[in-house]
Amino acid sequence: MRARAGLLIAACLLAAACREEGTDYRSETGVVPATEQRPGDPEAGYAALVNAPYVSCGIPHDAFTRVLPETDPADLLPGREGLNAELPYAFTAHENAEGVTIVSSNCLTCHAAEIEGELIVGLGNEFADFTQDPRRLVLQSGNFVRGDAETRAWERWADRVDGIAPYIRTATVGVNPATNLTWALMAHRDPETLEWSAEPLMEPPQAEPLPISVPPWWGMRDKEAMFYTTVGRGDHSTFMLLASMLCVDSVEEFEAVDAYADDIRAYIASLEAPVYPHPIDEDRAALGAAIYARGCATCHGGQGTDYPNLVVPLDEIGTDAAYATAATDGSRDRFYEWIARSPYGDAESAAPAPGYIAPPLDGVWATAPYLHNGSVPSLETLLSPEDRPRYWRHVLPRAYDREAVGWRFEVLDEGQAAEPDPELRRRIYDTTRHGYGNGGHVHGADLSAEERAALIEYLKTL
Ligand code: HEC
Ligand code: HEC
Numbered sequence: 001m002r003a004r005a006g007l008l009i010a011a012c013l014l015a016a017a018c019r020e021e022g023t024d025y026r027s028e029t030g031v032v033p034a035t036e037q038r039p040g041d042p043e044a045g046y047a048a049l050v051n052a053p054y055v056s057c058g059i060p061h062d063a064f065t066r067v068l069p070e071t072d073p074a075d076l077l078p079g080r081e082g083l084n085a086e087l088p089y090a091f092t093a094h095e096n097a098e099g100v101t102i103v104s105s106n107c108l109t110c111h112a113a114e115i116e117g118e119l120i121v122g123l124g125n126e127f128a129d130f131t132q133d134p135r136r137l138v139l140q141s142g143n144f145v146r147g148d149a150e151t152r153a154w155e156r157w158a159d160r161v162d163g164i165a166p167y168i169r170t171a172t173v174g175v176n177p178a179t180n181l182t183w184a185l186m187a188h189r190d191p192e193t194l195e196w197s198a199e200p201l202m203e204p205p206q207a208e209p210l211p212i213s214v215p216p217w218w219g220m221r222d223k224e225a226m227f228y229t230t231v232g233r234g235d236h237s238t239f240m241l242l243a244s245m246l247c248v249d250s251v252e253e254f255e256a257v258d259a260y261a262d263d264i265r266a267y268i269a270s271l272e273a274p275v276y277p278h279p280i281d282e283d284r285a286a287l288g289a290a291i292y293a294r295g296c297a298t299c300h301g302g303q304g305t306d307y308p309n310l311v312v313p314l315d316e317i318g319t320d321a322a323y324a325t326a327a328t329d330g331s332r333d334r335f336y337e338w339i340a341r342s343p344y345g346d347a348e349s350a351a352p353a354p355g356y357i358a359p360p361l362d363g364v365w366a367t368a369p370y371l372h373n374g375s376v377p378s379l380e381t382l383l384s385p386e387d388r389p390r391y392w393r394h395v396l397p398r399a400y401d402r403e404a405v406g407w408r409f410e411v412l413d414e415g416q417a418a419e420p421d422p423e424l425r426r427r428i429y430d431t432t433r434h435g436y437g438n439g440g441h442v443h444g445a446d447l448s449a450e451e452r453a454a455l456i457e458y459l460k461t462l
Contacts, residue, residue: 025336026328027233027351032224032309035234037269038262045267048260049107049121051081053094057157057247058104059137061093063144067137074119089119098149102157107243110176110214115274115366116400122271123366124214126374126407127398130170130177131426134161159198160246163188167205171416172429172436174394175211175374178243179227183335185245191342196249202334210323210435213374216367218271219360222307228359228372229327229352230311231336237265239345254343273363276460278402288458291451295443299358302462313355318440320373327352365460368406375431375438378406379456383444390438391415393427405456 048054059067061083068088075088083093083101090109096102113123138158145154167184168177183205188197215228226232232239241254241261248254293303301307314321326332336350356372370376378401381388391412399408415430431438444452 025333025340025347025350025352027230027353029311029313029353029355032230032233032311032353032357034224034309037265038235038237040237040262040264040266042263042267042270044260045263045265045270047079047081049264049267050077050079050089051084051092052257052260053092053102053104054241054244054257055092055104055106055246056094056096056102056253057153057160058102059141059157060145060150060153061101061103062146063141063150063154064091064103066144067140074114077119077121089121096153098152100149100153102153104157104246110178111217116277118274118277120274120366122217122268123274123363124176124216126174126213126369127394128176129173129426130168130175130209131173132169134165134168138162156247160185160196163196163198163200164246166207168209170209170211171426171433172211173427174369174429175436176214177209178212178214180205180209182242182245183332186335186338186342189245189338191338192251194248194250194254194342202338205332205335206326208434210326211373211375212323213367213369213372215359216273216363217268218273218362220265220269221271221362222301222309222360223357224309225357227352228356229324230357231327231350231352233351234345234349237261238343239349240265240268242339242344245344251343258343273462274366276365278460280460281457284454284457285461286458287451288454288456289461291447291455292458296361296455300361302361307360309357311353311355311357317356318442319356319371320375320435320437320439322435322437323372324352324354324356328354361459361462364462365405369429370406371438371441373436375429375436377409377429378404379459380404380406380452382441383447383452383455385439385442385445388431388438390431392429393424396427405460 071088077089087093089112090105091103092106093101093103110125112119112121113125138161142154145151164181164184167180170177187200187202187204226236238258238261241257244257289303297303297305299310314324339345339350340347368378370382376382376388377392389411391414392409393412395408395410401408412428415432416425416428419425419428430436
């Protein structure tokens with residue numbers, strides 16, 4: 001960290017371009033510049049990812065076993081040590097300083113998912129339900145907590161969940177509130193000491209999170225910035241620890257986790273996209289490859305073009321503007337300033353651009369629904385903008401559609417406002433809501449039905 005701070009100061013002196021309090025955190029659209037990453041050991045990174053207590057508070061284990069159902073064997077992962085070997089992949093157990101065994105959610109809550117019978121680490125979870133009040137689990141588990149040490153552990157966790165609960169409820173099942181969650185945690189922490197304050201120290205984020213679709217980790221082989229808005233430049237390993245910030249209350253705790261963050265990053269950057277598990281029509285895919293080379297590769301890379309790390313301006317890409325606008329209109333600057341003052345990053349890591357990065361398309365067969373807000377349910381509808389459904393709902397149990405490429409969905413006549421039953425309402429993806437729009441990215445609109453089918457066949461090979 002210190003070396004980077006030194007470099008930044010040197011760059012500032014040379015370029016007279018220091019960013020300080022009150023400065024503009026934005027960067028330009030166009031190509032995201034490359035940053036050298038801290039080297040790490042991918043194998044050690046996987047072990048840390050699935051065993052280490054980077055989220056250091058949670059539910060006492062005994063209470064946990066009372067409130068969560070039996071573990072499905074399909075949810076077990078290899079390489080898990082001790083109690084973790086018996087827990088579903090999204091949970092990690094560890095013993096806290098008082099000897100209480102705690103269970104907490106790990107990165108795989110959002111970054112692992114099943115598709116076509118296989119659990120894939122790194123695939124974004126597009127079925128997580130953030131529409132419910134997270135305090136429900138806190139209250140349920142509280143009934144089973146015994147003794148002072150367990151009670152203290154539970155209270156610590158309950159306190160944190162209370163701090164974030166008002167900011168992480170999405171309108172629709174499947175979309176993710178992760179950035180609001182992170183902003184809410186920042187609002188409760190001193191950026192320099194990382195000490196927690198029950199009262200927010202700065203204005204928290206807006207109450208309703210903007211919907212986000214979780215990008216697949218294997219894109220980090222090529223991506224220079226982590227987020228769609230290109231926040232998360234510079235040292236990715238430290239920046240991604242923002243996602244484990246729930247209970248990191250001191251710089252010492254931060255440093256203990258940061259010590260293996262380089263390995264976790266190396267593991268993530270070593271991942272490869274899963275291979276499409278069904279037959280592919282090679283001749284058709286070859287026709288599609290030519291269409292891709294002509295109309296898609298300049299932005300997404302492939303077909304002889306290196307992945308360009310290109311941020312396309314909002315007015316050019318035309319997809320829902322809410323997320324990139326909120327990132328660049330100054331309303332989030334207090335959070336970027338928090339990052340710059342904290343050990344998690346610097347002013348360079350928090351440099352959103354007013355547009356969206358064109359993601360690498362490896363494994364795109366598996367990453368539906370599409371676009372940064374998950375508003376388009378299949379590749380077929382993405383590439384045929386007139387057919388994109390205004391209101392839609394996943395068919396449950398989830399079923400993969402090899403033709404349309406994505407999860408099966410039903411088209412509805414009306415949106416959330418017209419659905420009185422809350423259980424049905426929260427499953428409706430309503431593209432008329434703020435941030436949920438499905439317009440823009442009209443690439444592919446001028447293709448014939450045959451050409452579109454060929455392009456989709458090719459996309460399955462990536
Ligand atoms: C609550 C859900 C959630 C959790 C938990 C979570 N993430 Fe994420 N992660 C996201 C979302 C959403 C994004 C995309 C944000 C954006 O682009 O604005 C993301 C983006 C990323 C990316 C960039 C991926 C890419 O292809 O651009 C990395 C790397 C990452 N997270 C690592 C982690 C690590 C490591 C952890 C655990 C310490 C973690 N995340 C925990 C939701 C989560
Ligand atoms: C001008 C640059 C540009 C061109 C050309 C382009 N795209 Fe994109 N593409 C983008 C950007 C930017 C995004 C992200 C937009 C967002 O999420 O709001 C994107 C997103 C996507 C996604 C969604 C990925 C996901 O997992 O959510 C797919 C699929 C895609 N593009 C396919 C294509 C195909 C196929 C073509 C060629 C017909 C194409 N794109 C042409 C810039 C481009």
